[in-house]
Amino acid sequence: MAVTIKDIAARAGVSYSMVSRALNGTGAVDQKKKERILEIARVMGYVPNQAAVTLRKSKSHIIGLYFSTISKSTSPFVLHDVLTGVYSVIGSKYNIIVKGIDMHEPETLNPSYFDGLLIMSQGDWDEDFLEEAWEKGIPMVAISRRLPLDIPVVITDEAGGMEKAMDHLLRNGHRRIGVIEGPRNLEATVLRHEGWYRAAEKWGLEPESLPVEYGNYRYNSGRLAAGRLLDARKDLTALLCFNDEMAFGARSAAYERGLRIPEDISLTGFDNWDISGYADMRLTTVERNATRIAVEGTRMLLTYMEEGIRPGDVWLENRLIVRETVRNIKGTS
Numbered sequence: 001m002a003v004t005i006k007d008i009a010a011r012a013g014v015s016y017s018m019v020s021r022a023l024n025g026t027g028a029v030d031q032k033k034k035e036r037i038l039e040i041a042r043v044m045g046y047v048p049n050q051a052a053v054t055l056r057k058s059k060s061h062i063i064g065l066y067f068s069t070i071s072k073s074t075s076p077f078v079l080h081d082v083l084t085g086v087y088s089v090i091g092s093k094y095n096i097i098v099k100g101i102d103m104h105e106p107e108t109l110n111p112s113y114f115d116g117l118l119i120m121s122q123g124d125w126d127e128d129f130l131e132e133a134w135e136k137g138i139p140m141v142a143i144s145r146r147l148p149l150d151i152p153v154v155i156t157d158e159a160g161g162m163e164k165a166m167d168h169l170l171r172n173g174h175r176r177i178g179v180i181e182g183p184r185n186l187e188a189t190v191l192r193h194e195g196w197y198r199a200a201e202k203w204g205l206e207p208e209s210l211p212v213e214y215g216n217y218r219y220n221s222g223r224l225a226a227g228r229l230l231d232a233r234k235d236l237t238a239l240l241c242f243n244d245e246m247a248f249g250a251r252s253a254a255y256e257r258g259l260r261i262p263e264d265i266s267l268t269g270f271d272n273w274d275i276s277g278y279a280d281m282r283l284t285t286v287e288r289n290a291t292r293i294a295v296e297g298t299r300m301l302l303t304y305m306e307e308g309i310r311p312g313d314v315w316l317e318n319r320l321i322v323r324e325t326v327r328n329i330k331g332t333s
Contacts, residue, residue, distance in 0.1 A: 003046040005149075006131060012040050016127075020134065020150035026206060060171045063094045063301065064114045066129070068122040070100040075217055075245050077273055078290050082143070085294025087232040089302070101129045111136040116305040118297055119151070120144045121223060122186045139304040141311070144298035145187045152304065154297045154314045158188055161286040161318030162195030165268045168284065168320060170203045174266060175331035178229035179212045180222055192270065211236075213235050215246045226253035230265070237266060237329055238260065244269035244285055247257025251281055262327035272321050282323040292316065 003004065005019045012019065014037065021029045022037040023046075029037075065086060067074050079098075086096060100123070109132050116139040119130065127148060133140055134149050142153045169177055179196060182189040200207040213228050215221030225246070226239055230253060239254075241247035247269035251261060259265050261281060269285035292314065300311040 003041075003044045004131060004135060008036050008037065008041050008044060008046060011044065012037050016131070016148035020166075028144075033285070060113055060115055061094050061097055062114055063090065064117045064297075065096050065098045065120075066101050066117055066124055067098070067120045068100070069102045070098070074120075075243070077245065078271070081290035082120065082294040085291040088291075089295055089298040094248045101126045106127050107132065109133055109136060109138075114138055116140065116301045118143060118294070118301055119147075121147060122188065124148075139301065141297045141301040141304060143293050152300050152311050152313055154300065154316065155295050156288050156293065156316045156318050158191035158288075158318070159195035159198065161288060161320075162192040162240075162242075162270060163199045164195075164318070164320040165270065165286050166196040166199035167203075167265065168322065168326060169238050169240060169268060170199065172206070172266070172326055172328040173332070174326075175205060176233070176236050177210055177238045177240055178226070178236045179210055180225045180229070180235060180239060180241045180246050181212055181214050182217045182246075184214065189242065196240060213250070215242075217243050217245060219245050219249040222247075222249025223253045226250035227256070230254065230257055230259070238326070239265060239267050240267050241267065241269050242272045244271045244283060247283055247285070248281070262325050264325040266329075268326060281325060284323045284325045285321050286318050288318050289316075 005016055005023070009016050009019045014033065018029060019037055022034045061237065065082070070079070083096070106128060117133055119140055119142045121130070121142060121144050130147060130149055130151070140151050142151050144154055147157060181193060197207045200210065203282070211229055211233055213225035215225045222245065223243060224247065228284065229236060229239065239250050241250055247267055250267060254261055254265050261267050267283065269283050270288060272287035272289065273286045296314050300314065303309060303311050
């Protein structure tokens, strides 16, 4: 079996990304570590995939847009926004093929099919696919999270954004807050969880005292999670939702129980859907602009594909959009 960078990393006791940088001569690697990695690679018989290098010389005019999954936790609204951003940059220059990494069969990725890959990875279970693509020399940019390989990324401040949402609720006097999180195995959920925890502690509130329910970032899961919270805790004054789609589901749960927003229960989301600003419920939310993220990532990928130069990483701040779903309850009992 061919030696991979995973094998080299394990032998050297370093990360995939350090091996990647050492082998490709990109990024900062301590010279002694680099020499050791290169020596280990030589001793282990590591050989770059020359077939892939040859195939890379031809153009397919196709970009692969890969999500961790399409059917399970990827909102159709996010899918739409990402595609809008990608096509706004490439126009008719390239075609896009959309795939789910969870449907990929190992060792079937043909580098002649794609000029580049735009990756929206949600967890470390995608790493075998990423390593396969990297080994085959396909230019990649990630638009979601930092990856173990030396892959350029566009990332947003997920934790900071959720901290701002919780800050806003606490600043408006809310202390009895129900939280609707996403699947616990997704990195976005982990980071957003860190954000609201940080805000609660900053305001002197014990995070463990707040009730938490879980959804899957889809509308009905938000409705069901909110229903459980509202039925169990009649004293709640606000719901903090991990995305807008679940927040709209939470609104339905509140209405089903005769509650008004924001008079009886305040509500925040995360993402800032287009609909969030002009629906009958003008949602206070955190702007994580998937279209902008995709635009930045696509520009980076085109540079990588056409110039062969690894672009620098991009960090985007998430801002709080204050609308009409949070009531100030300071001074009320």
